[in-house]
Amino acid sequence: MTYVITGSCIKDDDCIASCPVDCIHPKPGAPDFETAEQLYIDPAVCIDCDACVEACPVDAIFADFEIPEKHAYVLDVNAEFFAELSTAERTAA
Amino acid sequence: MTRRRPRVAIVGAGPAGAYAAACLLRARGDVEIDLYERLATPWGLLRGGVAPDHQEIKRLQDRFDRETLGRGCRFLGNVEIGTDVSHSELMRHYTAVVYATGAQTDKSLGIPGEDLPGSRAATEFVAWYNGHPDYRDLEFDLSTSRAVVIGNGNVAADVTRMLTLSPRALERTDIADHALEALRESRINEVIVLGRRGPAQVAFTSAELRELGHLEGVEIRVDPDDVELDPVSRRWLAAEGSFTARKNVEQLREFAARPARPDAARRIELRFLRSPVEIRGTGGVDAIDIRPNEITETDDGQLRARPLDADVETIECGLVLRSVGYQAVPLPDVPFEERRFVLPNERGRVLTPEGEPLPGVYAVGWIKRGPTGILGTNKRDAEETVSCLADDLRAGTLPEPSSPGRERIDALLGQRKPDVVAVEGWRAIDAQELERGRSEERPRVKLASRDELLATARQT
Numbered sequence: 001m002t003y004v005i006t007g008s009c010i011k012d013d014d015c016i017a018s019c020p021v022d023c024i025h026p027k028p029g030a031p032d033f034e035t036a037e038q039l040y041i042d043p044a045v046c047i048d049c050d051a052c053v054e055a056c057p058v059d060a061i062f063a064d065f066e067i068p069e070k071h072a073y074v075l076d077v078n079a080e081f082f083a084e085l086s087t088a089e090r091t092a093a
Numbered sequence: 094m095t096r097r098r099p100r101v102a103i104v105g106a107g108p109a110g111a112y113a114a115a116c117l118l119r120a121r122g123d124v125e126i127d128l129y130e131r132l133a134t135p136w137g138l139l140r141g142g143v144a145p146d147h148q149e150i151k152r153l154q155d156r157f158d159r160e161t162l163g164r165g166c167r168f169l170g171n172v173e174i175g176t177d178v179s180h181s182e183l184m185r186h187y188t189a190v191v192y193a194t195g196a197q198t199d200k201s202l203g204i205p206g207e208d209l210p211g212s213r214a215a216t217e218f219v220a221w222y223n224g225h226p227d228y229r230d231l232e233f234d235l236s237t238s239r240a241v242v243i244g245n246g247n248v249a250a251d252v253t254r255m256l257t258l259s260p261r262a263l264e265r266t267d268i269a270d271h272a273l274e275a276l277r278e279s280r281i282n283e284v285i286v287l288g289r290r291g292p293a294q295v296a297f298t299s300a301e302l303r304e305l306g307h308l309e310g311v312e313i314r315v316d317p318d319d320v321e322l323d324p325v326s327r328r329w330l331a332a333e334g335s336f337t338a339r340k341n342v343e344q345l346r347e348f349a350a351r352p353a354r355p356d357a358a359r360r361i362e363l364r365f366l367r368s369p370v371e372i373r374g375t376g377g378v379d380a381i382d383i384r385p386n387e388i389t390e391t392d393d394g395q396l397r398a399r400p401l402d403a404d405v406e407t408i409e410c411g412l413v414l415r416s417v418g419y420q421a422v423p424l425p426d427v428p429f430e431e432r433r434f435v436l437p438n439e440r441g442r443v444l445t446p447e448g449e450p451l452p453g454v455y456a457v458g459w460i461k462r463g464p465t466g467i468l469g470t471n472k473r474d475a476e477e478t479v480s481c482l483a484d485d486l487r488a489g490t491l492p493e494p495s496s497p498g499r500e501r502i503d504a505l506l507g508q509r510k511p512d513v514v515a516v517e518g519w520r521a522i523d524a525q526e527l528e529r530g531r532s533e534e535r536p537r538v539k540l541a542s543r544d545e546l547l548a549t550a551r552q553t
Contacts, residue, residue: 007300008149011469028473035335037298037467057156058149073303081336 002043006071008060009038018055099188106130107137109458110193112475115160126166133546144251145266170514180426196419196464206372215416224269224539235279237411244416245288246296267537293326299340312357315349419464441478518550
């Protein structure tokens with residue numbers, strides 16, 4: 001499984017600080033941070049710890065098997081986002 | 094001699110002010126913060142801007158409450174700085190003053206007919222349906238069948254949804270009662286949304302754009318010709334387009350490919366590369382004239398809409414909502430940058446007209462950077478301003494206020510504003526609104542008049 005951020009994300013970056021494996025992108029300062037409409041969790045790195053769920057002030061993060069129906073499309077959007085993100089950006093701390 | 098604890102006034106209890114207060118309390122546990130607010134209620138556009146059907150985002154108020162009012166930050170509502178208390182009076186009472194007043198007005202289109210009844214700023218409609226007490230008496234003509242929304246940003250998306258959601262969907266939100274009543278009777282069945290530029294340049298988030306195509310009983314219509322990108326936009330999208338811009342174009346193509354739904358109760362039509370040239374009517378809005386544009390690239394690489402030499406098209410409509418951006422207004426006795434509509438500042442330190450830091454005066458949020466970004470953007474913005482303020486406190490460069498201490502400002506407020514709303518007053522309002530919401534199975538039922546709000550606050 002993995003956790004997924006839905007379109008309610010307000011880009012409060014508490015989830016990034018809470019993530020023990022640093023798998024939430026883009027990060028403040030990254031070239032695509034300002035234009036990003038939300039943050040995304042890298043499913044290949046996520047360890048399903050749920051720290052980000054606790055950190056999110058608007059409850060925008062769900063386990064992939066518990067996403068409300070109206071947000072289900074975000075799984076595809078998330079996959080597209082990471083398909084485009086370069087390996088360098090993905091692994092940069 | 095022990096120094097007094099630094100006292101900081103934050104002016105404006107919206108998201109920028111709340112993030113600044115939370116951040117300052119984390120950085121300097123010894124600071125006493127007074128959070129001033131013109132209204133009786135805190136959290137600014139989180140309460141009065143975020144659309145009622147986006148309740149999940151309003152949960153941010155719990156975090157704001159916990160990290161500010163819950164940690165000793167005082168709330169001083171129903172006090173307007175510049176009117177009830179002046180800037181120089183604040184400077185006499187506080188070590189530092191942080192302006193977080195936002196952008197309180199809207200940009201105009203600058204076209205004839207803009208001031209006709211029936212032509213309004215979308216932000217006024219937003220304030221009205223969200224129960225802002227200063228806007229409750231506005232009237233919007235919803236007896237017409239077609240409305241036109243000008244703009245391609247998230248406020249345009251919000252008002253478009255509010256005009257097309259079913260009464261059943263609205264009833265589940267915290268929309269103001271007067272707006273719910275009016276929208277129940279609405280006869281608007283078509284909303285045309287005009288974008289000055291093309292599909293690749295829309296300012297919607299892809300989540301909000303997608304939402305417009307997934308409203309119950311609402312058809313979305315996009316002309317397939319409108320989503321054929323011009324060569325400039327195609328090149329720009331491939332080379333520099335953001336993930337969101339590409340998702341938006343993809344989404345608009347999907348909308349354009351949908352079959353017509355003549356059975357839908359309401360319809361949203363998105364039209365691009367069109368600018369309004371005149372709003373026409375006598376005593377109200379009868380029609381809007383629009384003219385086509387093309388996208389051109391300026392020498393510095395910006396994509397602009399340039400009017401084409403083509404015929405004007407007339408759209409009959411009875412309501413026009415313009416949503417082409419917020420704009421800040423100057424504050425009395427504080428420097429203002431007329432060209433950018435912000436307080437002149439460097440990383441949040443407000444500057445004199447000569448470009449020198451004005452000791453003890455700071456800015457955060459839209460009044461600092463202009464009306465851009467989303468809620469969380471204010472967090473980074475607040476961190477920057479607070480780090481400057483904390484540096485100045487540490488360096489001891491801020492002059493001691495001439496009239497320090499909480500008692501002195503409280504005495505002044507007591508004279509000027511006997512009905513200041515403190516945290517207990519806000520809690521009483523909040524509790525009553527939530528209680529009314531519970532009995533109607535709604536998240537909250539807002540008290541929408543100033544008198545009701547103040548009367549409820551006084552009951553504590």
